[in-house]
Amino acid sequence: MMCSTRQEMMEAVRKGKADAAFVYYYMAQAFVNSDTTGTMTYTLLEQPTFTYRMVVLSTENHALAGILTKAMYAMPENFVEYLAAQYTTYKATDLTFVD
Known part of the structure; x- marks a missing residue:
């Protein structure tokens, strides 16, 4: 799957087209907080x-x-x-x- 933006990558995860997206922490946090389905989570990698x-x-x-x-x-x-x-x-x- 080719995604041009981080938003598209996270949308692909939400729709089940991708298993994970590696994005900047604050972007992931904002996306998860605005997700109305309650199915999205994020994990901070201490040593990426x-x-x-x-x-x-x-x-x-x-x-x-x-x-x-x-x-x-x-x-x-x-x-x-x-x-x-x-x-x-x-x-x-x-x-x-x-x-």
């Missing part, structure tokens, strides 16, 4: 990992999975963690003190 996993629906072209797998294995070690950190950590920049 970014192990490579891929699932391809039977209706998708399976050659794509092979291409993506080769691309993932060709990446430098810890590159996925580096990319994930760009979106999941806060980096203070250009801070000044005011008197």
Whole structure:
């Protein structure tokens, strides 16, 4: 299943089209709090990992999975963690003190 936004990923979970979605904590919390069905839950991962996993629906072209797998294995070690950190950590920049 191809989802373009985190909202679509969480909707896919709610509709039973996906088992889980890994999203930023506050986004998951807001989605679960607004869910009127009461079926959604979220779990905070204390030590998140970014192990490579891929699932391809039977209706998708399976050659794509092979291409993506080769691309993932060709990446430098810890590159996925580096990319994930760009979106999941806060980096203070250009801070000044005011008197």
